[in-house]
Structure formats: structure tokens, C-alpha cells
Amino acid sequence: MRRLILHADDSEDDALLLRTAFEMAGLRNRIVRVSNGQEAINYLWGIGHYSDRLLHPLPHLLLLDLKMPLVDGFDLLEWLGSVPDFKELPVIMLSSSEDPSNIEKARALGARDYLVKPAKLEDLVELVRNLHATWLCKDLQPA
Template sequence: MKKYFATILVVEDDKNDQLLMDMAFRAVGVKGPIHIVNDGSEAIAYMMGEGKFADRKTYAYPTFIITDLKMPKIDGFGVLEFLKGNPEWAIIPTVVFSSSADLDDIKKSYMLGASSYHVKPDNYEGLCQQLEALHTYWLTCQVPEVDSTGKQLPTQSRGKLGERFTQPCHEPEASTEEHPTRV
């Protein structure tokens, strides 16, 4: 695995938040492409390479996704369900960036596979700080290698997982010893 951080996909319906996030990413030194879509249905079209997103040289698979929760058509929960339901995209770091601090929203986001959950700050400086921290964090993470379109490359290695689980799991043999009942 190598360090790789190329394309960011932002899923955000509010035009002002779109502009502020793009400005903040640029202000903190993000140089790679940032693609912004208006809702979950556009995010799915982007991932599927449908319509205007068919050109993978222009719209490479994202290596990092930020999604709002409360959006028309398909909301952030729908985006998480879609991504995490597809093995090729399930490992893409997906961060929820929402104005909601509701504990049920936070819990549901994590249950659906969010990598992290952040409440949107109420000022530009706070936004820059949060986005810089996210970007810096993901830059230091090891991620799978990808091709020129951002699609993850399959590995030929069985790695440690293959070494650890060479035999199928089986039920332990029944014991004739009596075990005390635990209360």
C-alpha cells in the first residue's frame, strides 16, 4: 500500500456550503481535484460513471468522500448505504459533515459505515481547521493502490489475513466436563 490522496468528492446540497468548502480546501493547500455534487443521487451517478460523470479521466473515483446528511432526493444515509453495500467502494473513507448534532444521526451514520462524523462549524476559520485536520489525517493513512482512474487495484498477495486463516473455522468438540452456570 502507498500513500495516495487524489480526488475528493463532496456531496452537499447547499450552494453556500459548497463554495465555502471548496474555498477552505484550497486555503489549506489541497491541490488535487475536488468534485462537488448536489445530492446523493448525483453522488451515486458519479460513482457509477453515469451521464456527465462517464469520463473517468475527468471524474476519477474518489479516494475520500465528504457527505452532508440532510439533502433532497437521496440523503447522506442513502449515500452511506450505497457505498458500503458495494465491496469496491466500501473501503473509501467516507466522512459525514453535517449541521446535525443529533445523537441518533451520529449513531446511524456510524452504523452505516461512516469513517467519522463532524458537525459543521459556524464560521469559515473553523471550517478551514476541520477540513485541514481531515485532509492531513487521510494523507497520513495507508490506502490501497489505485489505477489512473482512481479505481482500486486487486492484490496478488494473501497477506497476513491469508496466513492467519488458512483453515476453516469449526465448532469446538463437546466436552464431557460440567461447567458451572454463570449468573
């Protein structure tokens, strides 16, 4: 079964690299990209054009960038922790920031892991293989 990934990242380039890495790894997960935390909230709640759950099902995994407009990664983590329906959604921070305080704060707010975006595509391919093995091969229910 192909597990749905919600990818919240304001960088189109990073989103394209992530899709490319999944393809190069031979993984066929459906990836839905939203460009900020507010759009992620809208997707998760099924607001607006996300209201059709056949077209926009709940994700099995959220890959979350830290620095985004409107609602950043920390604010989205706080929101997720306050909504019982989404407390069990696995959230992986995928950020270019290596700041230890960001890593600590993300984990304290409920991120299951914090991964630094690699500079090389081959390293990103390995990262998505590990993500798939760890988070998408388990018997997980969508949020």
C-alpha cells in the same frame, strides 16, 4: 499527489465555503461537488456524463452531507455498504446536525467519522487541515 474529494452537499454556500477553506489551508485537492446522493451514485458508477474516468476519476474520500434531496446521506451510506467496490471508500459525514442519533446511525452505516459543520470559516480551515492529514496524506487507493 492531489487526492480527489467527492463532496455531496445540496448547499452551494457550504460547497463554496469548503473550497475556500481548502484554499486558505493551502491545500490543492481537486474537489468535485454533487448536489444530492443520486448524483453521487451516478458519479461513483460512472453513469452519464461521469462515464469518462479520465475526467471523472474515482475519489479517495467522500464528504457527505446528511440532508439532501432525492437520496439523503443515510441512504447513500446504505448503498455504499451494499456495493463491494465502494465498501472501502472513506466516507466522512459533514453535517450541520449535532443530533447524537444521527451521529450514531451514520457510524453504524459505515461513515468513518461524523463532523459538524463549523460556524466560523477559521474553524472550517482547521477542520480541512485535519481531514487532509488524517485521510488524504495516507497511501490510499481510490475507491
